[in-house]
Amino acid sequence: MATTTVTRSAETRSSAPSAGRVRAKSPYPTWFYLPAAVIYGVLFIVPTLIAFYFSLTRWSIFDSKFIGFGNYVTFFKEPALVTSLWHTLIYAVVTSGLKVVLGLLLAVLLTSQIVARGYLRSVVFFPVLVSTIGVGLTFTVLMNPEKGLINQSLSVIGIQGPGWLTDPSYALLSVALVDVWKGVGLATLIYIAGIVSIPQEYFEAARVDGAGAWDNFRHIVLPLARPATVTVITLSLIGGLRSFDLIWAMTRGGPGFTSDVIASVIYKQYQAGFYGLSTAGNVVLFVVVTAIVLPLSRFLNRKEVEL
Amino acid sequence: MRKRHIAIALLAAGSMALTACSAGSLGSSDDSGGDGKVSLSFLVDNAAETVKIGNQLAKDFTAKNPNITIKVETRPAGTDGDNLVKTRLSTGDMSDVFMYNSGSLFQAIAPEKNLVPLDEGQNIGSLDKNFTTTVTANSKVYGVPWGGFMAGAILYNKDVYSKLGLSVPKTWDEFMANNAKIKASGVDPVIQSYGETWTSQLFVLGDFANVLSADPQFADKYTANQAKYATTPAALAGFQHLQQVHDLKYENKDFASAKLPDALRYLAQGKGANYPILSATLSELISENPGSENKIGLFAIPGSDGSKNNLTVWAPAGVYIPTTTTGAKLDAAKKFLAYIASPDGCTSQTTASQPTGPYAVKGCSVGDSVPQAVKDMQTYIDNGASSLALEFLSPVKGPALEQICVEVGSGISKADAGAKHYDEDVKKQAQQLGLSGW
Numbered sequence: 001m002a003t004t005t006v007t008r009s010a011e012t013r014s015s016a017p018s019a020g021r022v023r024a025k026s027p028y029p030t031w032f033y034l035p036a037a038v039i040y041g042v043l044f045i046v047p048t049l050i051a052f053y054f055s056l057t058r059w060s061i062f063d064s065k066f067i068g069f070g071n072y073v074t075f076f077k078e079p080a081l082v083t084s085l086w087h088t089l090i091y092a093v094v095t096s097g098l099k100v101v102l103g104l105l106l107a108v109l110l111t112s113q114i115v116a117r118g119y120l121r122s123v124v125f126f127p128v129l130v131s132t133i134g135v136g137l138t139f140t141v142l143m144n145p146e147k148g149l150i151n152q153s154l155s156v157i158g159i160q161g162p163g164w165l166t167d168p169s170y171a172l173l174s175v176a177l178v179d180v181w182k183g184v185g186l187a188t189l190i191y192i193a194g195i196v197s198i199p200q201e202y203f204e205a206a207r208v209d210g211a212g213a214w215d216n217f218r219h220i221v222l223p224l225a226r227p228a229t230v231t232v233i234t235l236s237l238i239g240g241l242r243s244f245d246l247i248w249a250m251t252r253g254g255p256g257f258t259s260d261v262i263a264s265v266i267y268k269q270y271q272a273g274f275y276g277l278s279t280a281g282n283v284v285l286f287v288v289v290t291a292i293v294l295p296l297s298r299f300l301n302r303k304e305v306e307l
Numbered sequence: 308m309r310k311r312h313i314a315i316a317l318l319a320a321g322s323m324a325l326t327a328c329s330a331g332s333l334g335s336s337d338d339s340g341g342d343g344k345v346s347l348s349f350l351v352d353n354a355a356e357t358v359k360i361g362n363q364l365a366k367d368f369t370a371k372n373p374n375i376t377i378k379v380e381t382r383p384a385g386t387d388g389d390n391l392v393k394t395r396l397s398t399g400d401m402s403d404v405f406m407y408n409s410g411s412l413f414q415a416i417a418p419e420k421n422l423v424p425l426d427e428g429q430n431i432g433s434l435d436k437n438f439t440t441t442v443t444a445n446s447k448v449y450g451v452p453w454g455g456f457m458a459g460a461i462l463y464n465k466d467v468y469s470k471l472g473l474s475v476p477k478t479w480d481e482f483m484a485n486n487a488k489i490k491a492s493g494v495d496p497v498i499q500s501y502g503e504t505w506t507s508q509l510f511v512l513g514d515f516a517n518v519l520s521a522d523p524q525f526a527d528k529y530t531a532n533q534a535k536y537a538t539t540p541a542a543l544a545g546f547q548h549l550q551q552v553h554d555l556k557y558e559n560k561d562f563a564s565a566k567l568p569d570a571l572r573y574l575a576q577g578k579g580a581n582y583p584i585l586s587a588t589l590s591e592l593i594s595e596n597p598g599s600e601n602k603i604g605l606f607a608i609p610g611s612d613g614s615k616n617n618l619t620v621w622a623p624a625g626v627y628i629p630t631t632t633t634g635a636k637l638d639a640a641k642k643f644l645a646y647i648a649s650p651d652g653c654t655s656q657t658t659a660s661q662p663t664g665p666y667a668v669k670g671c672s673v674g675d676s677v678p679q680a681v682k683d684m685q686t687y688i689d690n691g692a693s694s695l696a697l698e699f700l701s702p703v704k705g706p707a708l709e710q711i712c713v714e715v716g717s718g719i720s721k722a723d724a725g726a727k728h729y730d731e732d733v734k735k736q737a738q739q740l741g742l743s744g745w
Contacts, residue, residue, distance in 0.1 A: 058739060062397060062417050065741070074735060079728060080707075146561050166501075166563030168719050254504060255563055256714030271386040272706030273393075273415060274735055 055280040060273065071280035080257045080265055085288075088261040091176050091247075092240030098180045099236045100229060103187025108217065110188065111195045121192070125185035132182065136249025139178045140165065165251050168258040175250050175259060179243065187232045194228030195221055230300040234293060241289050262288065345639040346376045348402035350395075352388055353381040356590055356660045360454065361406070363659035368646050375639045377404075385505075386706075389415075396421045401629040404640045406453050409441035409625045410699040414740070418444040423628040423637065425449060425644065434648060438667035441622040441699045450625025451648035454656060455664035455673065457587040458605065458684050459513030459619045459696060465604045465679070467494055467580045475606045477613030479548060482581075486557050489580045497552050498579035499562040499716060500570035507712035509583035510552070510608065511545035515697045516617035517610030518542050526700035532737065532744040537726040544611065546722035546729075549715045563717055568595060575599040583608060585621065589663045589680055605680035607687060618687035619696050623667050702740055705732030 055071055057064040075081060110121050127135065142149045143164035151161035164174040202220050211219070244263035247253065253260035253268065266281035351361040358381060365377035380402055382391050389412065395401045396416055407413065416422075424447040425431050431439070431448055442450035468474075468485075471492055476482035486496035500506045518525055521541035528534035536542045552558060559565060559579055571588060573579040575596035586605060593600050607618040626647055628640045646652050653671035656662070662673040665685055673681065687693050698704045708729055715725040737745040 058741075060415075060417075060739070062420065074738075077731075079731065145564050163563055168717070252504070254710060254713060255501060255717055256710050256719045258719065268706065269735075271390065272736070273389070274739055276739075277735065 051279055052283060054276060055283045056276075058276040060275065064276070067276070071277045072284070074277060075280050075284060078265070080260055081262075083257060084253075084260040084262050084265045087172055087259065088241055088263075088288075091172060091179075091243060091261055092237050094173065094176045095179045095183065095240045095243075096233055096236040098176075099184050099187040100232055102180065102184050103191050103232055104225070104229075106184065106188040107191030107195055108221065111192055121188075124188050127182045128185040130182070132245045133249045135178065135182050136246050140250050143174060166255055168255055171251050171255060172259040175247050178250065179240070179246050182246070183236060183239065187236065190232050190235075191225060191228050194225040198224045230297070233300065234297050237296065238289060238293055241292065242285065344374050344376070345635050346378060347404055347636060347639055347643060348378050348380055349643075350380045350382055350392075350402040350405040352384040352406065354384055357406070360656050360659040364647060364652065364655050367651070367655040367658075368643055371646070371651075372639075372642060375642065377643065392416060396629060399631050401631055403632045403636050404626060404628055404643060406624055406626050407450075409438070409450065409452075409622050410696075411702045411704045412698075413442055413450070413625060414444065414702045418442075418449050418627075419447075421629055422449045423630055423632065423640075425451070426641075431648075433669040435667035435669070437620070437695060438622050441695070442625045442627075450627045451644045452623040452667035453626050453647070454623045455662050455666045456623060456688070457585050457621045457664045458607075458687070458693075459509050459515075459585055459621060460583070460605050460607050460684070461513075462574060462582045462584055462586070462589070462592075462603050462605055462680060464574055464577050464580050465602055467492075467577050468604075475604070476609045477616045479544070479609045479611060481613070482609045483551070483555075486552075486555075486581070490555075490557060494577065495559040495573070495579040496557040496581060497559075498565075498570045498573050498582040499552075499558045500565040500567055501562055501713045501717060502564045502566040502569070504709040504713055506567055506570070506584060507549075507716055508708050509585070510549045510716075511708065511712060512696055512698075513583060513608045513619045514545040514548070514610065516607065516619040516694045517544070517612075517615070518697075519694050520610070520612065520615035520617055526697060529697070530701040530703055530737075530742065532742075535726075535730045537723065537730050541611070543722065543726050546712075546715055546726045548608075549712060549725075550718075550722040553716050553718050558716075567591070572596060574603065586680060586684055587621075587663050589678055590661050593661065593678060600678035603678065603680050605683040607692070616692070618684065618693040620688070620693045621696050622699050703733050703737050703742070705729055705736055707732045 054064065056068060057066050058071070059065070106124055110117060110124065114120070143151075145151055145161070145163035145166055148164075150164065154161040162170050165171050198220065202224070203216060206216055206220060242263055243261065244267065247259060247261055247264055248267065251259045253264040262281065262285050266278045266285065269281060270278040349361060349365065351357050358379065361379040365379055369376050382388050392401075392405065392407055393416060401421075407416065434448075434452065437456070438452050439448050442448055463475075467489065471488055473485045473488065476485055489496040518539070518541045522528075522534075522539070525534055525539065525542070534542075536546070559570075559573060561569070565573075567584075567588065568591070570579070570582055570584070571592040572595065574582045575592060589603070592603065607616055610616055626644060628637065628644065632640050648668055650668065650670045653666045653668055656666075657674065662677060663681060665673055665681075665688060673685075711720075711725045711729050711732070714720045715722055720728075734745060
């Protein structure tokens with residue numbers, strides 16, 4: 001009995017590569033892929049290639065002129081660019097980090113036996129469903145230094161709140177906090193799914209060994225929720241690097257340029273009619289996001305395999 | 308059977324696509340029937356006063372020309388509107404007649420390619436030269452004026468000035484001396500409203516008449532990349548003024564978050580004494596703060612030389628016909644432009660909205676019932692003490708000036724750095740326009 005099992009599994013393993021080669025011959029005729037390929041080509045591949053070309057030109061809506069790498073030179077000489085790159089990194093790291101920490105804590109809370117768990121879960125998730133622009137405008141009103149609810153509440157207990165969005169040293173972080181408020185629900189959801197899928201046997205075994213709540217968290221939840229952590233970090237980092245709508249709704253990159261990120265710089269250049277320049281900016285953004293996220297997700301996923 | 312189903316489905320999908328197309332091409336569908344009636348679409352921006360004027364013009368014009376009806380459509384103002392106008396022009400989808408800025412923005416919509424030039428039928432002769440130069444490309448005039456001139460100047464509260472015994476300053480030093488006294492009396496000397504960033508630019512843009520009196524050739528040299536803000540002392544002064552006002556804490560406390568309506572209210576209530584702003588905001592000031600029309604005066608932004616202190620003036624926007632308007636519609640559109648450029652057209656605009664500056668059409672008057680600030684402005688213009696803003700004399704205008712002014716005016720950066728930053732900013736615009744020497 002045992003021998004047959006072994007041989008069969010050995011057989012399966014040795015036949016696996018040839019099965020892979022056989023799978024290349026699909027049961028569907030090739031033209032089945034055509035509609036999808038046409039849509040993908042027309043809507044994604046062609047515009048991407050054209051964008052690379054137009055980033056090398058100075059174009060208006062009416063005509064275009066090839067100028068080589070001039071746009072890239074201008075873009076990297078732009079004083080706002082270096083600061084905006086830095087802001088983008090701060091923004092991405094702050095929002096991503098806080099979403100991981102808060103999302104994990106909330107998920108632990110919301111998977112424990114507490115009153116009104118289902119209701120609380122939906123409350124945490126609710127901000128994700130609201131329009132970003134709506135959230136931005138609402139918080140702009142709440143964070144008004146003189147008339148906003150936040151500073152008025154603080155003044156009741158005798159604290160003079162700062163100009164959340166008008167003080168150059170706070171503006172970017174204030175927007176990042178609102179981003180966390182809005183996005184933490186999704187991180188929590190991913191973590192809840194990760195924690196719920198951990199088999200109860202581990203916890204039972206740990207209890208038999210005399211583990212406390214902290215040990216459970218440190219040695220069971222944290223390592224076994226790693227796939228969830230990887231997903232949350234990757235998603236929120238990409239989101240943070242290319243974030244635009246919330247920043248634009250709340251500060252438009254201001255005051256001055258103190259909360260400008262790459263995406264808002266690109267948008268402003270597009271608005272000003274520097275189409276070639278902003279196309280080049282988009283290519284830069286594409287490269288930056290890829291350069292950060294690709295190695296990071298390789299690194300995180302490799303760790304997961306080793307575990 | 309099945310094949311027929313597919314055929315019907317395809318037909319339905321096809322016809323749906325067709326209807327979608329014709330619904331999408333706004334205003335280009337030809338609905339001038341055989342009875343000689345013509346309907347024109349007229350695109351204006353969506354500011355409340357603009358829409359009022361547009362509707363009044365449409366109504367009064369149709370009363371005179373019963374065969375032509377005009378439908379007013381609106382678009383966003385500012386940079387969103389710029390994109391929309393450019394897109395509709397380039398796709399041949401523009402309304403039959405449209406209103407848009409004159410000066411550098413007019414040059415950016417490729418007028419020779421996209422617009423129909425005016426001919427004698429549109430009263431070119433009766434248009435003010437200061438206006439026609441701003442809607443001219445290759446010695447052809449393309450637009451008629453919408454509304455009146457406006458000034459970039461300082462609006463001041465006359466009550467505060469008379470209570471403290473102050474007089475209207477001619478030089479920057481006199482202005483700052485006034486401000487010291489105003490500050491001592493507990494009133495904010497200078498109102499700023501960086502909650503709406505465009506309002507931050509007036510100390511720089513409104514100072515241009517003073518730059519021009521110091522160097523009459525500045526605009527040409529600037530266009531040719533031979534003069535810079537950072538290295539021309541008279542031009543740099545605007546940025547320095549902005550910094551000074553902040554350094555001496557002369558701004559209202561909430562300058563960083565206040566918006567235009569807040570600022571106008573502070574001025575009307577006497578909480579602030581001076582507000583550097585465009586005179587076009589007067590109509591909002593008066594309608595939101597009744598009884599303030601004679602309490603608010605206007606003076607040109609003071610410069611270094613009191614004897615040459617001129618007012619910086621913005622030309623009115625223009626009304627244009629795109630080349631996509633043809634046939635009976637073109638004739639009707641030309642008639643409509645001729646009407647706007649006539650005294651009747653001015654009267655119609657005055658009926659709709661309180662004029663905030665003199666009209667650019669000869670034979671038009673704003674009347675005697677205008678607010679005090681408009682009378683002050685008229686005095687400068689009648690005395691020949693006014694000149695056009697830089698954006699009408701040179702196509703070079705950087706898009707980031709408002710943010711740079713906010714930075715300098717809130718102490719984030721210094722005047723020199725701001726001016727240098729702006730010089731870099733305009734370079735991109737000049738290159739985009741393909742000017743020589745950049």
